[in-house]
Amino acid sequence: MSKEIQIFDTTLRDGEQVPGCKLNHTQKMTVARELENLGVDVLEAGFPISSPGDFKAVEMISKEIRKPIICGLSRAVKQDIKVAAEALEKAARPRIHTGIGTSPEHIKYKFATTPDKIIERAREAVKYAKSFVEDVEFYAEDAGRTDNEYLAKVIQEVVNAGATVLNIPDTTGYCLPGEFGQKIKYLAENVKGIDKCIISAHCHNDLGLATANSIAGVMNGVTQVECTMNGIGERAGNTSLEEVVMVIRQKFKNQYHTNINTEMLNPISRLVSDSMSMPVQANKAIVGVNAFAHSSGIHQDGVIKRRENYEIIDPREVGLDQSIIVLTARSGRAALAYKAKQIGFDLTKDELDIVYKQFLTLADSQKEVNPDDLKELINKSFSSVA
Numbered sequence: 019m020s021k022e023i024q025i026f027d028t029t030l031r032d033g034e035q036v037p038g039c040k041l042n043h044t045q046k047m048t049v050a051r052e053l054e055n056l057g058v059d060v061l062e063a064g065f066p067i068s069s070p071g072d073f074k075a076v077e078m079i080s081k082e083i084r085k086p087i088i089c090g091l092s093r094a095v096k097q098d099i100k101v102a103a104e105a106l107e108k109a110a111r112p113r114i115h116t117g118i119g120t121s122p123e124h125i126k127y128k129f130a131t132t133p134d135k136i137i138e139r140a141r142e143a144v145k146y147a148k149s150f151v152e153d154v155e156f157y158a159e160d161a162g163r164t165d166n167e168y169l170a171k172v173i174q175e176v177v178n179a180g181a182t183v184l185n186i187p188d189t190t191g192y193c194l195p196g197e198f199g200q201k202i203k204y205l206a207e208n209v210k211g212i213d214k215c216i217i218s219a220h221c222h223n224d225l226g227l228a229t230a231n232s233i234a235g236v237m238n239g240v241t242q243v244e245c246t247m248n249g250i251g252e253r254a255g256n257t258s259l260e261e262v263v264m265v266i267r268q269k270f271k272n273q274y275h276t277n278i279n280t281e282m283l284n285p286i287s288r289l290v291s292d293s294m295s296m297p298v299q300a301n302k303a304i305v306g307v308n309a310f311a312h313s314s315g316i317h318q319d320g321v322i323k324r325r326e327n328y329e330i331i332d333p334r335e336v337g338l339d340q341s342i343i344v345l346t347a348r349s350g351r352a353a354l355a356y357k358a359k360q361i362g363f364d365l366t367k368d369e370l371d372i373v374y375k376q377f378l379t380l381a382d383s384q385k386e387v388n389p390d391d392l393k394e395l396i397n398k399s400f401s402s403v404a
């Protein structure tokens with residue numbers, strides 16, 4: 019039987035904290051409703067102590083969104099945890115997400131403390147959070163740069179204190195997939211009682227490896243992936259939700275599954291991008307405008323013959339109508355005939371030869387030849403032939 023991989027969405031927390039991505043309450047509620055429809059298992063609604071506005075957003079989402087677990091972030095600080103619990107009070111399934119930095123850098127330069135004191139704070143934070151809710155997720159910030167033996171000690175303490183979910187963040191996007199997978203495997207093999215907990219991956223994309231690292235985590239025992247729509251998040255971003263979901267669907271069909279309705283991926287990507295005024299890069303996997311666009315003659319010819327020649331995903335599976343053939347100076351006769359047919363011209367071989375010559379001259383002078391340009395060009399070609 020295939021194993022469920024839970025999707026923990028942090029678009030409204032790690033994503034929204036990015037400069038320029040801030041949403042008002044109405045926009046947050048709209049995104050939260052769509053994330054619920056998308057099928058996320060956990061929705062991280064915000065960081066309640068960070069501002070009265072974020073507190074209110076977590077409170078509103080907790081009241082209305084009933085299907086996913088609603089999660090609120092806190093540091094390993096009593097007041098943070100208390101405020102998170104208050105914001106989550108009305109949630110059907112509340113989760114407090116608390117934690118502390120565990121890497122040598124964080125211990126020495128962020129907290130100016132000792133490894134033992136970090137363990138003590140981690141344990142106390144989890145115990146305190148457990149006094150409010152049953153479901154407590156612990157994050158070992160900068161776990162990517164934390165020595166595995168020490169990390170296992172921290173995790174053992176929080177498991178003993180009652181943590182239900184163990185978040186292993188590669189906060190600085192430092193790990194290679196093999197290293198991250200190895201880290202998860204080490205914890206799975208060396209922490210007693212970890213099999214009763216959910217192990218979570220929270221990877222950042224500083225080296226462009228966030229998705230690869232999350233998948234390496236899954237292959238080694240992770241059953242929850244933390245991610246954002248369009249991969250938005252601090253610096254180079256977080257693991258992109260659409261990528262993880264589609265990798266699991268494409269490459270691990272018989273081993274793993276998620277609860278995501280993949281046909282909503284493109285519509286929700288646009289909603290997030292529009293409401294945050296954060297454009298998606300054109301060549302972004304799954305949701306970029308060029309993700310299913312074909313522009314070179316060789317590829318266009320192949321895709322017209324059979325879509326699967328150049329596409330591993332059916333665009334309808336991710337909420338798009340169809341693949342796109344873009345006419346450029348690199349396009350061939352097959353694409354030109356195909357596009358001409360779409361606007362009502364069924365060209366013979368000789369007609370196509372004539373139009374193609376003129377098409378190339380036009381295409382060399384501009385980036386793309388759109389349907390109106392093509393219509394004009396065909397009409398002109400025929401009137402000059404006549």
Ligand code: KIV
Nearest residue numbers: 032157159160187189
């Ligand atoms: O990147 C990170 O470590 C985080 C934690 C707060 C979970 O976002």
Ligand code: ZN
Nearest residue numbers: 032187189220
């Ligand atoms: Zn993060």
